[in-house]
Amino acid sequence: MNFYVMTLFPEMIEQGSRSSILGRAAKNGILSLKAVNIRDYTEDKHGKVDDYPYGGGAGMLMQAQPVYDCFLAVRDKIELDRGKDAGSKTKVIYLTPQGKTFHQEMAQEFAKEEDIIFLCGHYEGVDERVLEEIVTDYVSIGDYVLTGGELGALVMIDAIARLVPGVLNNEVSADIETFHNDLLEYPQYSRPERWHGKEVPPVLLSGAHKKIEKWRLEQSEIRTEKMRPDLYEKYRRRKNMAEKLVRENKALYADMSESLYRGRGILVYDGEDGAIILDKEAEVYMLAAFCEDAAEKIVGLIPEKSDVSQFILHQEVFLPPMERRYRLKEKMECRRAVYNQDVPAPMSKRTDVVLLDISYLEEIAAHYHLGSREYIKERLLQGCIFGAFIEGRLAGFSGEHIEGSLGMLEVFPEYRRQGVAQDLEAFMINFHLSKGYLPYGDIIVGNEASLGLQRKLGLKISKETFYWANIEK
Numbered sequence: 001m002n003f004y005v006m007t008l009f010p011e012m013i014e015q016g017s018r019s020s021i022l023g024r025a026a027k028n029g030i031l032s033l034k035a036v037n038i039r040d041y042t043e044d045k046h047g048k049v050d051d052y053p054y055g056g057g058a059g060m061l062m063q064a065q066p067v068y069d070c071f072l073a074v075r076d077k078i079e080l081d082r083g084k085d086a087g088s089k090t091k092v093i094y095l096t097p098q099g100k101t102f103h104q105e106m107a108q109e110f111a112k113e114e115d116i117i118f119l120c121g122h123y124e125g126v127d128e129r130v131l132e133e134i135v136t137d138y139v140s141i142g143d144y145v146l147t148g149g150e151l152g153a154l155v156m157i158d159a160i161a162r163l164v165p166g167v168l169n170n171e172v173s174a175d176i177e178t179f180h181n182d183l184l185e186y187p188q189y190s191r192p193e194r195w196h197g198k199e200v201p202p203v204l205l206s207g208a209h210k211k212i213e214k215w216r217l218e219q220s221e222i223r224t225e226k227m228r229p230d231l232y233e234k235y236r237r238r239k240n241m242a243e244k245l246v247r248e249n250k251a252l253y254a255d256m257s258e259s260l261y262r263g264r265g266i267l268v269y270d271g272e273d274g275a276i277i278l279d280k281e282a283e284v285y286m287l288a289a290f291c292e293d294a295a296e297k298i299v300g301l302i303p304e305k306s307d308v309s310q311f312i313l314h315q316e317v318f319l320p321p322m323e324r325r326y327r328l329k330e331k332m333e334c335r336r337a338v339y340n341q342d343v344p345a346p347m348s349k350r351t352d353v354v355l356l357d358i359s360y361l362e363e364i365a366a367h368y369h370l371g372s373r374e375y376i377k378e379r380l381l382q383g384c385i386f387g388a389f390i391e392g393r394l395a396g397f398s399g400e401h402i403e404g405s406l407g408m409l410e411v412f413p414e415y416r417r418q419g420v421a422q423d424l425e426a427f428m429i430n431f432h433l434s435k436g437y438l439p440y441g442d443i444i445v446g447n448e449a450s451l452g453l454q455r456k457l458g459l460k461i462s463k464e465t466f467y468w469a470n471i472e473k
């Protein structure tokens with residue numbers, strides 16, 4: 001990911017970017033951070049970049065020309081590095097107290113970008129005309145006024161960078177920390193066991209991982225309810241809905257409950273009669289109707305302004321209202337398989353299953369036909385595809401789909417009927433169990449071979465079917 005900061009004070013950015021984590025990520029080529037001096041682009045002989053505001057008023061204003069030319073130079077560099085399309089799509093964030101207040105979900109959205117340009121204002125602001133031409137997002141870091149945007153840009157860069165895969169490396173992964181799942185972090189303790197007469201809570205010394213996890217969750221809940229009742233209310237609603245989905249039909253709604261439990265689902269609607277969850281990572285709406293006549297109303301509750309084109313419809317009764325509201329391009333009927341046990345699935349000793357890196361893109365694309373090359377590339381880069389090796393040769397692969405289900409299972413013809421599929425699937429199940437997930441997969445109706453494999457591994461298959469649907473946008 002590349003950050004470009006357009007500023008009159010590049011040294012502020014350079015100073016602030018040398019922290020150990022950002023510095024290491026930059027060294028490893030995961031990130032780059034470049035401060036670009038707006039003054040270098042002024043056409044004024046004396047290097048002037050500001051002037052008085054028309055109509056009078058206090059202070060000076062940054063002029064349009066240097067800011068615009070600086071922006072063109074940055075955009076040209078992005079286009080040179082990544083192609084024309086990239087330059088025109090790049091987010092340009094103007095730091096201003098008038099913008100939307102920055103928060104964790106915004107950081108997660110920005111972390112998906114390849115390039116971000118920040119514009120830092122100074123003096124009394126920037127000529128409105130250049131803002132209109134180049135800015136895509138107006139962001140504030142809080143309800144107070146700073147002397148310029150640089151500290152705001154650094155705050156945003158820090159929060160965004162730590163979410164970029166590979167940046168945190170061996171440190172605790174970002175997805176179990178504060179604000180994911182709407183909970184604040186639990187209290188932590190280090191040596192010594194007794195300090196100022198205070199003991200470390202005994203459960204943390206017990207070595208019982210399940211108990212420790214439970215205690216930590218309870219502490220997070222207590223802390224959040226006390227310190228941030230607003231966040232706690234959000235958390236409580238998500239948790240209640242996740243529990244309701246499990247009670248209603250654990251297998252059928254595994255995608256929805258897991259999307260909430262894994263901290264990636266936004267509750268768009270949570271009623272007695274049904275639910276709408278937007279899975280942020282996969283950009284898919286998941287719809288459930290707990291009574292038949294709720295379907296029409298629930299479809300009507302999908303936000304008008306939405307770029308999302310994929311849906312998981314958990315009841316057939318959704319199809320008519322969906323067809324009335326949208327043009328359905330394709331739909332696929334599936335059953336859901338869930339692994340309801342907490343003991344690991346058994347694996348043979350014949351195969352070695354290991355994470356595949358991007359160098360396997362061509363080999364996988366040649367064998368997997370239910371997703372585009374772009375999709376496979378994204379899954380590989382996210383560390384979601386694993387390969388089974390027999391005597392050092394790749395025999396097949398399996399992975400985690402973008403919405404969190406297990407799938408993408410392929411065994412190369414010469415290795416079939418040797419238990420490779422079973423090993424791959426068992427490995428993926430155990431991988432998800434180790435993360436505290438409920439392992440599940442979607443099986444296209446009619447795929448008897450896959451159903452057979454799921455049953456053999458002890459997965460429960462939903463009686464009900466549901467639909468993956470794509471709408472025309």
Ligand code: ADE
Pocket residue numbers: 095096097139140141142143144145146147148149152
């Ligand atoms: N520039 C000045 N104040 C700011 C704030 N609160 N957030 C972002 N940029 C700013």
